[in-house]
Amino acid sequence: MNILKGKNVNLAIMLFVVTLFEVTCLFTLFQKAEEQYKMNIIITMGIYILVQYAYFFGAKIILKRKGFEVELIAFLLTAIGLSVTLSVYPNLAVKQLIAVLIGICGFIFVGWLLRDIDRIMFLRVPIAICAVGLLAFTLVFAKLTNGAKNWIYIGGLSIQPSELVKVAFIIVGAATLERLQSNRSLTKFIVFALGCVGCLFLMYDFGTALIFFFTFIVISFMRSGDVRTIALVCTGAFMGGLLVLIFKPYVANRFAAYGHVWENFDTSGFQQTRTMIYSAAGGLFGVGLGNGKLRGVYAATEDLVFGVICEEFGMIMAGAILLSYVALLVYSIRHSKYARSSFYAIVACAASALMLFQASLNVFGVNDILPLTGVTLPFISRGGSSIMCCWMLMGLIKSVDRSTYKFGGVRQ
Amino acid sequence: MAEIEYIMRYVLCILAIAVIFNCVWSLIRLKPDKKVYALLVDMANEKQYPINCYETSVGRSRHCDVVFTNSTVSRSHAVVALRKDGFYVFDTESKTGVYVNDEKIEKKKKLQDGDIIAFGTAFMKFYMGSEADRDIKHEKNEKELCPRLVNIMDDTEFDLDGDFITIGREAGSNIEISARYVSRRQAEIFKEKNRWYIEDFGSVVKTTVNGEKIYSPTELRDGDVIKIGDFAFLYEE
């Protein structure tokens, strides 16, 4: 019984094409790399390709699942991000690979975790406490890095806890099953959200705070449809934001360059103008992996990675990447009616909306359509916490598809 | 070398676009089928309310999946949910309560086929739809992954769990059809290398698969319709 009207993509062919893409990247990377890093690059990319095959083998042959579009997109985007990282920082290859692997494990783990709604209901409060606790811990112990206190260092590793909290935030926010679809009381969730957003604000991590706030609105609307409360909360947040701007004017200075980047060419508009210049220099098909010049600019592989993609892979591919974020949200919306529970519908819509929102903050930020907030581009930006978070969000998105779990009957 | 790199740029772009566009197209185009998992039948007027979601809200509000106009039903009264082990009904803080077989429920209650649910004074009979039925039944034999034949006229099912079955007028056939024009040994369905084939031995009427007469063993696929005279069977995997 085919659950979907029409056919899914042919996994074998798509996987072959993805592999071809990765091998082509690997070939280019290998050629350009310094002698000492060549081995590093082959091993990293090789392991990544193997893991990818292992995943699809397990899911298709052993678990007999159907429909792999979401995973294919995730693997391809990760491959693009990994290629950029390998090309710019071959010395950090292994670190990034480990983060990707943990992310993929997280994807599978989240899939497993969400399978049992009762378990989620049970874990909801502990997860919420852990999430706020982690943020509070960061707030206390993090050192100010680049104007934000969002990194904690454990041993040699630096972690951005806010990324991991994103996943917890969505799960906790959506887990209201004892009330099912009738729950109109958002009080507890508002308190929880206030805690998270407040911590982030105090960390001066405004980009992430904005993302959390946005996700909060999506979840509370999906849960209750209560436009009045949400409008009230938004007004409150707006007033709060204004107060911050009045009492701490330096916060506004961060966004002062917005709309005037060309006038502040070499100062506050430096990153944005360089991104635009090199994006244009890349043309539709780019100057080739490893030939870019934007990589010399600060935070090129994190905040400005969209520019690097435009420059080295071309505007067309960058556009395709943007399109794939859109497709994930469309997928979540279209499946929400058929999900195995409203919980999954909310979780998936929130996760994919978060991803799209974050992508727009990043992409439009570096192109001066929105103020630059310094958030990462999902899957593409370098950074372990970010990639782990993205893969776990994928797990949340995937849960909306009723063919993911066997549950209440046959896997369809 | 430079030429290779030049062309590689295009190749990379085309590869990525091939994957992304294919997946994106498939993501935004595909939508799950609608299925009916169960039925609620209003005992007062025999009106049927199909349950085609995993969670179906019941209430007076027009935002509910199943809308009753009965004034004793709360705006958002209850939710009928399909869970791992079957159907449940949840009372979502209704004013007049939910009763299953005249028993008021606390929070939730598992439903059985034929249960009578009362939302306030709206009495409903709950039938597990054939499809929902199949889902649950199927969980048991999932490992065997056994296909079946469904008689299209009366929806009776016949599981193909052996290695072969016979169809004919002869007593002792696995599927006995007593029409005169059916041969004693009309057809045989057999398994080979995990696939099912049908072979026709009919003398008066030929067996057809999807309207085509068969002359040699023919592989069966999900959804094939096997016809012998007026009798039709749906092959399902």
Added chain:
Amino acid sequence: MKSISRRALSLYALILLFLAGSALLYFNLVTNANDWAMNRANKHLYSNGALSTAGDILDADGNVLVSTKDGKRVYSSSKNLRMALLHTLGDTSGYIANGIQTVFKDELTGYTLLDGVYNLKRYGKGNDITLTLNSKVCETAYKALGERKGTVGVMNYKTGEIICIASTPTFDINDKPNDIDTDTTGKYEGIYINRFFSGVYTPGSTFKVLTAICAIENIPDIYDRTFECKGKVSVGEGYVICSGTHGKIGFEKALNKSCNCAFAKIAEELGAEKLMATAERIGFNQNMADISGKIHCAKSRIDLTQSSALDIGWAGIGQYTTLINPCHMLTVMAAIANGGTAPTPYLINTITSPKGKTVFAAKQSVIGEYFTPDVAEKTDEMLRSNVKNQYGDGFFPQMNFCGKTGTAEVSNDKNIKPNALFVGYSQLEEMPFAVIVVVEDTTTSITSAVPIASKVMKTVKSEYVNK
């Protein structure tokens, strides 16, 4: 689930916003791609703010004027040629706004939206540009101008090819003076400006050519008229002063002698409307189409709408607010020489890709008919008579030269010397070239501008006729 899925639909708004944002982003990227990619911060093209990797620029004979070697722009080895071509080629830092290296940098770098700057990586250089210039003539023109400020332009009046541009003051691009931006004596005044394209000058007596044309067109018996010149003539409420006392004088003779009295009277008779109509028909008060699509020319201007009769009298002899752009004036001369039809001037002959493919080849075209052939012929005769009877063919031996001088007073202050102008062309079929010379702050045109034109045209003749 209906309520949930309905609420989920509101997320399509987010998608729409995102798509709108992306559309805006791509619109910005694609429409500004050229500007952004050519930005000085683009290290693919620039190092230390100077264009480092680009194609060659060649003159009409294929001599390399600029090329790239080892990430640096290398110019011609002749210092005089470097000085002569400074403004035409432009610098790599963009001080000279109308230079080829500035306005044609996307062609030179071979930037395309499709491949970005990849061609630079692939070939190590961009497209080559072949100009219509003749280096020898340019060098002669520069040397003839010497230390004086001014400009020289030579154009083929049949095709529109510009074969010579020189603009002074200038400097050697390989040895830029240190005091260039700090100097206060004025010796570098306007040094970054290509006077040929961007300069505007009071036309002085050269405007009498246009007044004469207007008279031929509008006064049928102009050839039968005589004018009385007593050194000055009353026009409206004042007097126009003449350079000499010419007595009774006919139309052609008046142009030969450049008699102010006669032309002031003609202008008065013609009136503002007719003068303006003729001037605007031949391109005054309009922007000329950018040369070769990208080089911007200043606008020639005339405005007699609020003028008194006296002002119109002065305007008729080129001493009012009227201003001419050398390139435009040269085009007007070309039109007279070419039987009334003005050719479109151009500077870029071909653009060749690194693979040797011609990606652009100039097409000759015309701006339009400035004058009827009859008027052009009559004007031609009068201009020929100027040289033959007034300046002397000795300046332009065996060239059948036609021309008109002009000495433009730029100030009432007697200490400030006038500008000298000369416009002219050869009637010879094998030498279809028109010339304009402007020398600032000098004496009379016959002693400054005409000798320069003479030197330049002699070189033109040796380059194109006696080769």
